[in-house]
Amino acid sequence: MSHQLRRQSPHSLYLTFATLLLALTLVIDLLFHSNQISPWLVWLLLIACLVGGVAAFAFGRSVPNWIGIVGVMLFIGAQSYFLSLADDPQSVISSLQQMPVIAFYLGWFVRPAFAVPLLLVSLSAFSAVIAGNPLLWPDGAIGTPVAVHGLLSLVFCYGVGFTLWWRQLRVAATDPLTGVCNRRGFVERLDSRLRRLTARRGGFCVVAVDFDDFKRLNDAHGHAAGDAALISTVESWREEMRSGDVVARIGGDEFVLLLPGVDAAGGTAVVQRLQQGSVNAWSWGIAEAVPGDTADELLARADSALYEQKHRKRGDLRA
The missing domain is CATH 3.30.70.270 (Reverse transcriptase/Diguanylate cyclase domain)
Structure with a gap:
């Protein structure tokens, strides 16, 4: 195990722990929320999360970027579905809470040329679904402010991740003694x-x-x-x-x-x-x-x- 840990990079570890976190939330849904969700969909997402997490840990620092990109696209699709459930406020709130996990990943580990389009796609998809869910209307059980807070957290966490990515590039390209390029x-x-x-x-x-x-x-x-x-x-x-x-x-x-x-x-x-x-x-x-x-x-x-x-x-x- 110690040898495998030494083979990890921040990218592979983030993918591993993020997918395990999402898998844990799906397990909780299956245990305590199965009467209001589609169990077959949750099981498929759970398997995808576990396979993705194991693959990221197994590859270590050589984990292919496409694994993370595919995971982000699956997340956008799944969260859009859960946000649309007009009779399930618990799933809607859980989806809003999980947005920062993927936004931070996009900012830190995906080049802006790919990350920005994915961020815009996710914002567009989530906004369209939110606009159509009565739970998130101004007079809904959850309310529009909660939805807006979720979208703002998405943008904020992307910005934080992007800042770390940019700082990482600067450090990698800078001579530590003189502060000029290496x-x-x-x-x-x-x-x-x-x-x-x-x-x-x-x-x-x-x-x-x-x-x-x-x-x-x-x-x-x-x-x-x-x-x-x-x-x-x-x-x-x-x-x-x-x-x-x-x-x-x-x-x-x-x-x-x-x-x-x-x-x-x-x-x-x-x-x-x-x-x-x-x-x-x-x-x-x-x-x-x-x-x-x-x-x-x-x-x-x-x-x-x-x-x-x-x-x-x-x-x-x-x-």
Whole structure:
């Protein structure tokens, strides 16, 4: 069991516990509410929940996304049915209470391109069913305010889940020491820029940066001094960089800059301005993007230019 738990991700665990929670509510319905519901439908939903929960736990972090999407669609259909029961206020209230479970899942674990349409479908379906159920009319036994509260909780929980999803993406793409992009975050942005690049528009440059004698600084003054040098340099860059420029840390003392809207000459001017405001010495190499470039090719050209400059510096020092 401990090995299986280590294979889980937040996605698989949420699916597992959410389906088990919904299964428990169905068991309660079968035990205490069987006279007002369709037992065959409840049994089908119960089996679907149990199978989905077991599958999510068995797959662990590799659980397919389609399992969750199918579960959401089943939930929308089932909840629409239970919300429509004009002679069963208990089922209607239970359905309203369960909405946040699925809304939170949509926000946190489903990409907005799929989640938003599903959210709109669920809001439309639930609103239509609510409008047709006398229990949820202004003078009904449950009342319109309860229905509105249920729909608002759906939207609110989606927003909370979306915030967690966005924060998770930011953390995964951010260097914890300097607060700039890490390699993953930078490559994603670089790939996006390259896809939009044409011969007429979207031009940009990539700059590879490597600190001079960084190992000597760490050896002489400790890693805390090295970290402080990296942080202070990044802060000085941020003061001078334009709003669309991107800086990323891709290694210990290795950085890359993405400078949109400039050619090699314009990018060189930007880098020289950054060097003037930097206390710590660093070398750099620039590469201008051309249509058809891949991220690896562009970074390789910038790295090649960087090491040419470092070799020239070493030759100057020996001379």
